[in-house]
Amino acid sequence: MDTLTPTRTPEVSSQDLPLAVMLGWRIIVALGLIAATIAVAFAVGIEVEGTLRWVFTAALAISSALAVLSIQWTRTLIHRGRAVGFFLDYLIAVGGAFAMAQAADLFVGLDTAAARFNESALFLLITVVGWFIGGFAERTSNPALVRRISRSTMAAGLAVLLISMGLLPGLLEFARRLTGPSVFIPLVVALIAGYSARLLWSDRAARAFNTDQRQAEVLDGFFFVSPNLIGFLTFLAGPLLVSLFISFTDWDGLTEASFVGLENYGRLFSDSVFLTSLRNILVFGLVAVPASVIPGLFLAALLNSKLPGMKVFRAIYFLPSIAGVVGVTLIWKNLLNATVGFVNYGILRVTELFGSITGAELEAAQPLWISGSSVALFSVMIVFAWQQLGFNTVLFLAGMQGIDQSLYEAADIDGASAWNRFRSITVPLLKPTTVFVVTNATILALQLFNEPFILQAPSPPNGPNNSTLSPVIYLYQNAFQRFRQGYASAVAWALFALIFAITLIYFARQDDEGVLSA
Amino acid sequence: MPDAPTQQQDRRRRLLRTIVGRGGAYLILIGFAAIMLFPFVYMATGAVKTPSDTFRYPPKVLPRVPLVAEIDGEEREVFSLDFGSGEERAVLVETGVDAGLFVDPDDPERAVPWPLELATETGSSVNMEGESLPTYEVELVAGTETLALQRNTAVGRFQQLDGDGVTYAVPRTATPAETIEAQWGNFSEVIGLRDLDRALTNTMLVTILVVAGTLFTSIMGGYAFARVRFPGRDKMFLAYLGSIMIPFIVLIIPLFQLMVGLGWVNSIGSLVWPFLFNAYGTFLMRQFFIAIPKDLEEAAFIDGAKRGRILWTIFVPLSWPAIATLATFMFLYAWNSFIWPLVSINVANADNFVLTLALQQLGGTAGESPNLLFAGIVLSVLVPFTVFAFAQRYFVENVATSGIK
Structure with missing residues (x-):
């Protein structure tokens, strides 16, 4: 990448950068951060409760140190000064913008937008129509023109939508809220920091700080990854650590948490209800996973034959994965109705038919699918397997399409039957896919929640005699109904450990495959 | 030619075997298609039944x-x-x-x-x-x-x-x-009964924002991981990969507390803002970008183009298949998510319901009128089914790529 170093001579010298102003800003940032550190650490003006206070203090202290160092680095125009300055300014800009939006109620303001959207959602159709016009561009004589029409229709649709959603009054309202200092001050800080970051990012700054290409790339890298990284840290990595911490405490989610060490985990093993949920989920997995995987393998083998109509079948099998588990489970709940449901009626008719053929006196079983404690879990298995089957079929199909066709051709010449080809070519070569499908279905099965929750409603999702209680349902009840969030977190981590173990087995098996095929 | 008759016999036997084999294959495929479709047919006809018709015994499919x-x-x-x-x-x-x-x-x-x-x-x-x-x-x-x-x-x-x-x-x-006879009025009745139209537009808004936001962050992040060198990049990417297997339920308690702390709980924002980034999406975009030949961007670099410009004018137009695949994945994820809205949105706040929540509530209370419940389910699957009809390829591709990882 060294060839990419700009070959042009710098047209602008370092004098073009308002260095004195920038240095001033660096000093302000350092002082501000130090003040914030002290305020949080000694609870002057800013009160942060509990452990979070020390996390905040540490983060602010590190930032302060960096800010102080960046003053010196900026003064001597060391490239590190540019990177650290950019990093701090960017964070301050994001933080300021966040504080501004939070103070102006922009985040929760989405509720109002949603209410307006309800009245003007039809304008979205204009955008959709525009998108469709674009789809026809290639078939017309003037694709460029059609594409432009498509694009302007889509833009016009969005504009009409936003205006009818009250964009203009919304902006006026926002401007009115800006007069409040809690909105105005963060906004000004964000704008200055943002401008400074923009300036430091520019080529001019790069030259002024004698940055080489590689160093310049670092800034780009962090900039591009930052929207993602901020989300990752705030909504995944952070909560993950917090979750682990909560699992070592006794906490109702409202008052102060008390640290109890491993007590929650110890209790898990003697909690008969939790053990029941584990047993349920294992029984469930042992039945529901094969029931959704094995037919999927055979269906995929049939779909893989190049017969006409296979795409239609594939689409039909995939429908349950699209429909959404809540709707699908509610449909099944009615089908499984013990008195007027189609399932029991079907059993009755099949038994009658069978009886009339064999002449035997048969009594049709009419199970109470939802409320019978011996079959309630079985109903959940039916719904799960039915919904997962098509997804697994498509996964298998994708795996099969990766198998070298010449193997089948060679087998054909040898006169191998379809079953033999399936057994000795498809199944062994499909093993990596099979391992993935089984692992994926198992992980989904272990997280069972929606199906029993909806099938059993309005009764508690535990089902009769806790027969449909899954670990996630137990977690939900502990966390949000009994407010034992520490214990619920321990349940979550126990389940996570189980899933992690299964994933490890998966990777080990995939590795085996790699060795074998090498 | 003494062999001729046996050859002919052999050919005939083969033909017979093919016909029987194909007939059997179609029979199995049609049988499973019936099992897959029947609940949807039952839903569609149930949606236009009268309440008493839904309780008839023996049950009938048509209204x-x-x-x-x-x-x-x-x-x-x-x-x-x-x-x-x-x-x-x-x-x-x-x-x-x-x-x-x-x-x-x-x-x-x-x-x-x-x-x-x-x-x-x-x-x-x-x-x-x-x-x-x-x-x-x-x-x-x-x-x-x-x-x-x-x-x-x-x-x-x-x-x-x-x-x-x-x-x-x-x-x-x-x-x-x-x-x-179909009772088309069921649809308007269920919309009026449970503000299902509000739930529908809420779900649309949430889905649009989540899909658009995830696409944006995934394209940016995927590009950084694929093409820009910065310290810690590969370790960070490994952490992203590992995070894909973290079950959401491990995060649900701290995420709920975070929403409470920020005052977002019970608002539609709580269904959107935490879900604007997705590790799997970043991974998907990175894999696609890394396969794009480097010569394409080098010319632009020499012309002095910035990376942002290169990303949006060279990489993104080349990546529509990957973007569409990710969009369908996020669409299904956002449209059908249930446990988080259940935790975050208060049951009393019907204004902020999404479809899954509205249906669950309807299912719990509509014991005496399953026809209205079915009408609600029809409304909830209408948009996903329409999108699927037009973008089937990308849905299937999404499944296939998830298997390759």
């Missing part, structure tokens, strides 16, 4: 309503009765006709309620189950029979609809005539 006929400007229920030549439509014209319940002495199971005025006493009697019953000559529709009078009762007089035949039956137990 049926009792037939009514207008007679003398009056709406009358139509029954299906025997007038001697099979079932025919009839209306009730008179009730409370004095009648007797006549039983067949040869077949005590057969009992016919019939007007006394159409029966003449024979004077004799029969002994049935230890009881002595008088016998009558009864003028039934099919002809006159000798039956025993068990007890007195009342029947209704029915007039044939397309003729002038008359017959008698107990109105309460007479089979009503039915016709197949």
Whole structure:
């Protein structure tokens, strides 16, 4: 990448950068951060409760140190000064913008937008129509023109939508809220920091700080990854650590948490209800996973034959994965109705038919699918397997399409039957896919929640005699109904450990495959 | 050529085997297709049934309503009765006709309620189950029979609809005539009943924002991981990869507390803002970008283009398949998510319901009107099914790529 170093001579010298102003800003940032550190650490003006206070203090202290160092680095125009300055300014800009939006109620303001959207959602159709016009561009004589029409229709649709959603009054309202200092001050800080970051990012700054290409790339890298990284840290990595911490405490989610060490985990093993949920989920997995995987393998083998109509079948099998588990489970709940449901009626008719053929006196079983404690879990298995089957079929199909066709051709010449080809070519070569499908279905099965929750409603999702209680349902009840969030977190981590173990087995098996095929 | 007949035989046998094999394959495929489709057919027809029709036994797939006929400007229920030549439509014209319940002495199971005025006493009697019953000559529709009078009762007089035949039956137990008719009003009723339109537009808004936001962050992050060198990049990417397997339920408690702390709980924002980034999406975009040849961007670099420009003008236009695949993945994820809205949105705050939540509430309370519940489910799957019809390829691709990882 060294060839990419700009070959042009710098047209602008370092004098073009308002260095004195920038240095001033660096000093302000350092002082501000130090003040914030002290305020949080000694609870002057800013009160942060509990452990979070020390996390905040540490983060602010590190930032302060960096800010102080960046003053010196900026003064001597060391490239590190540019990177650290950019990093701090960017964070301050994001933080300021966040504080501004939070103070102006922009985040929760989405509720109002949603209410307006309800009245003007039809304008979205204009955008959709525009998108469709674009789809026809290639078939017309003037694709460029059609594409432009498509694009302007889509833009016009969005504009009409936003205006009818009250964009203009919304902006006026926002401007009115800006007069409040809690909105105005963060906004000004964000704008200055943002401008400074923009300036430091520019080529001019790069030259002024004698940055080489590689160093310049670092800034780009962090900039591009930052929207993602901020989300990752705030909504995944952070909560993950917090979750682990909560699992070592006794906490109702409202008052102060008390640290109890491993007590929650110890209790898990003697909690008969939790053990029941584990047993349920294992029984469930042992039945529901094969029931959704094995037919999927055979269906995929049939779909893989190049017969006409296979795409239609594939689409039909995939429908349950699209429909959404809540709707699908509610449909099944009615089908499984013990008195007027189609399932029991079907059993009755099949038994009658069978009886009339064999002449035997048969009594049709009419199970109470939802409320019978011996079959309630079985109903959940039916719904799960039915919904997962098509997804697994498509996964298998994708795996099969990766198998070298010449193997089948060679087998054909040898006169191998379809079953033999399936057994000795498809199944062994499909093993990596099979391992993935089984692992994926198992992980989904272990997280069972929606199906029993909806099938059993309005009764508690535990089902009769806790027969449909899954670990996630137990977690939900502990966390949000009994407010034992520490214990619920321990349940979550126990389940996570189980899933992690299964994933490890998966990777080990995939590795085996790699060795074998090498 | 002594071999010729066996060759021909062999060919014929092969052909037969192919036909049987293919026929069997189609039979299995159609059988499973029926299993997959039947619940949806049941949902669609259930959505246009009347409430009582959903509780009928034996259950019927198609929606049926009792037939009514207008007679003398009056709406009358139509029954299906025997007038001697099979079932025919009839209306009730008179009730409370004095009648007797006549039983067949040869077949005590057969009992016919019939007007006394159409029966003449024979004077004799029969002994049935230890009881002595008088016998009558009864003028039934099919002809006159000798039956025993068990007890007195009342029947209704029915007039044939397309003729002038008359017959008698107990109105309460007479089979009503039915016709197949859809109740389209169910849709507007369920929308009005549960603000389902609000839930629908809320879900649309949440989905649009989540899909657009995830695409944006994934394209940016995927590009950085694929093409820009910065310290810690590969370790960070490994952390992203590992995070894909973290089950959401591990995060649900701290995420809920975070929402409480920020004051976002119970707002639609809580369904959007935490979900604008997705590790799997970043991974997907990175894998696609890394396969794009480097020569394409180098020319632009030499011209002094910035990375942002290169990303949006060179990489993104080349990546529509990957973007569409990610969009379908996020669309399904956002549209169908249930446990998080259940935790975050208060049950009393119906204004902020998404479809999954609204349906779950409807399912819990609509015990007496499954037809409305079905109508709600139809509304909830309409958008995903439409999108699927147009973008099937990308849905399937999404599944396939998830298997390759």
